[in-house]
Amino acid sequence: MGRAKIPRKSTWVDMTAFCDVAFLLLSFFILTTKFKPPEAIAVTTPNSVSSKTAEDKDQVLFTISPEGKVFLSLSEENRRQEIVSDLNSRLNLQLTPDDIKKAARAEFFATPLSQLKAYLNLPSDQRKGETLAGIPCVDSTNNEVTEWVNSAVTVFFGGKMNLMVKGDQNVPYPVFKLVIDAFKKNDQMKFQVITNQAGIPEGTPLFEKQRAGEKLSD
Amino acid sequence: MADIGEGGGGGGHKKGPGVKKGKKLSTRVDLTPMVDLGFLLITFFIFTTTMSTPTAMKLYLPKDTEKPEEQNKAKESGALTLMLAKDRNVFYYEGILKDDGSNFKSTNFKELRNVILDKKQRTDAKDLVIVIKPNKDCKFRDVVDALDEMTINDVKRFALVDISEAEQKLVEISQGTGGQ
Numbered sequence: 001m002g003r004a005k006i007p008r009k010s011t012w013v014d015m016t017a018f019c020d021v022a023f024l025l026l027s028f029f030i031l032t033t034k035f036k037p038p039e040a041i042a043v044t045t046p047n048s049v050s051s052k053t054a055e056d057k058d059q060v061l062f063t064i065s066p067e068g069k070v071f072l073s074l075s076e077e078n079r080r081q082e083i084v085s086d087l088n089s090r091l092n093l094q095l096t097p098d099d100i101k102k103a104a105r106a107e108f109f110a111t112p113l114s115q116l117k118a119y120l121n122l123p124s125d126q127r128k129g130e131t132l133a134g135i136p137c138v139d140s141t142n143n144e145v146t147e148w149v150n151s152a153v154t155v156f157f158g159g160k161m162n163l164m165v166k167g168d169q170n171v172p173y174p175v176f177k178l179v180i181d182a183f184k185k186n187d188q189m190k191f192q193v194i195t196n197q198a199g200i201p202e203g204t205p206l207f208e209k210q211r212a213g214e215k216l217s218d
Numbered sequence: 219m220a221d222i223g224e225g226g227g228g229g230g231h232k233k234g235p236g237v238k239k240g241k242k243l244s245t246r247v248d249l250t251p252m253v254d255l256g257f258l259l260i261t262f263f264i265f266t267t268t269m270s271t272p273t274a275m276k277l278y279l280p281k282d283t284e285k286p287e288e289q290n291k292a293k294e295s296g297a298l299t300l301m302l303a304k305d306r307n308v309f310y311y312e313g314i315l316k317d318d319g320s321n322f323k324s325t326n327f328k329e330l331r332n333v334i335l336d337k338k339q340r341t342d343a344k345d346l347v348i349v350i351k352p353n354k355d356c357k358f359r360d361v362v363d364a365l366d367e368m369t370i371n372d373v374k375r376f377a378l379v380d381i382s383e384a385e386q387k388l389v390e391i392s393q394g395t396g397g398q
Contacts (some may be wrong), residue, residue: 015249022256030262045272046362048370054274064358164274169359173352176361177380184279192274192297195362204331209334 041065043168045079047198054194055162060152061194062145063108064167068175069134071106072148079155080104084116086151093117112136113144137178145182153186166194275365278379296345298337300330301381302364303389304355312337315385322388327363334371348373351381353389 043063059075062192095117095182102120110132111119130209138143152161163183167176185190200207294313301309308330311321325333338346350364361378368376381389 012246015253019249019256021255022253026256026263029260029267033263033267046359048273048362048366050273050275050366052274053277054272065306118243150314166272167358167360169357170353171358173260173356173358173361176353176358177352180279189279190276191279193362193365194272195275195366197273201331201370204370205335206370210371 006112028134041069041071045166045196046169048193048195049198049200050195051197054164054183054192058160058162059158059164060149060156060161061164061166062179064165064171064175064179065134066168066170066171068137069110069132070137070145070175070179071108071110071132072135072145072206074152077104079152080106082155083148083151084120086154087113087116088148090151091147097121109148113147137175137182140178140181143178143182145179146185149182149188153188163188163191163192165191275362275369277365293345293347296341297349298334298349299349299351299385300364301385301389302350302352302356302360303393304353305393306356306360307393308364309389309392315388322392327360327367330364330367331371334367334373338371338373343374346373346375348376350376350378351385353379353381353386366394 015217017159018031041063043065057075058079059073060075061075063071063073065071074083077217081100085100087093088100091113093116099117099120105124106120107124109116109119112133112135115133135148136142149163152163165176180191182190200210229360267366289328297314298312298381299310299315303309307326308327310325310333314319315322321335337348348362352361365376365378
């Protein structure tokens, strides 16, 4: 009576498929990661409970550095050109069509209007950091932010414009006020303040509201 | 050649004596470390990717108007004025500031919520108006925090207004004497 012979099975597992999956996931994550858009200057934004993510299209973003310098960045290249050409024709800045073409590559604007020509001709690697003067925004009579907003409104006419302010948490209030005043002068009453998301403190009316399942208004 | 067993093809001719059998090397590679590495990289990338996407706080400003009939009216009993000052101090008063400044009180951001909730409880919801007056020494963060406090406490009506001369002086005096 011979016993039935149990074939010895190998414990070897083919890892090829597993390896494929791992690297597929890896490449997926790498490719879908969006790179941070170049920032004019590093700022630490204040916290708020707002949970709405900031739009990344049609941005007209004013960044205020801790020292109170104002930078303007636009997400679309053609908008940059249009805004600069509008400023040029309106305020007679004497820019050549070539200068205006260069505006498309300017990720942000941070110079007085009088020096815009020189600024556009700067190589882009010198156009970074804290050496830039920023858009003058000193008092209500010397506030060039108004001009920029004016041109932005003209260019975005009929379309959606996402007007945003991103300020460092230590920006003195008067600078922020001057930027808002520039918006107000152009009848731009709606804008967004970029913040970091923070949790809603427990026990507050908003917290109760959220727990009750009510849709939070933005 | 890789995985064909040695014993295959039973009826094959046998090699004669003296013919050395070349040792068969398996071409099968252990991929386990490779998988480990793959997942290690995935975890690394996931952790280093900034999770926090910036959020936007919407702000709607009222139009500046000179005509009194277009201005919003606030009932005195429902008004609470907050003045934001240097070093995250907050001063507040209810209704109208008395000439002798007796209803001028001081607080800070930690206790601000209680002040607002207390006021909210005592007034009719439709009368409650909070006026935020940042003075020139306060920071952007203070303003955002104050506006955020409105959302947190579910205050429907609030305004961002410039501080007046008299209030500015009062704030300066209170801070100068080390009221906090």
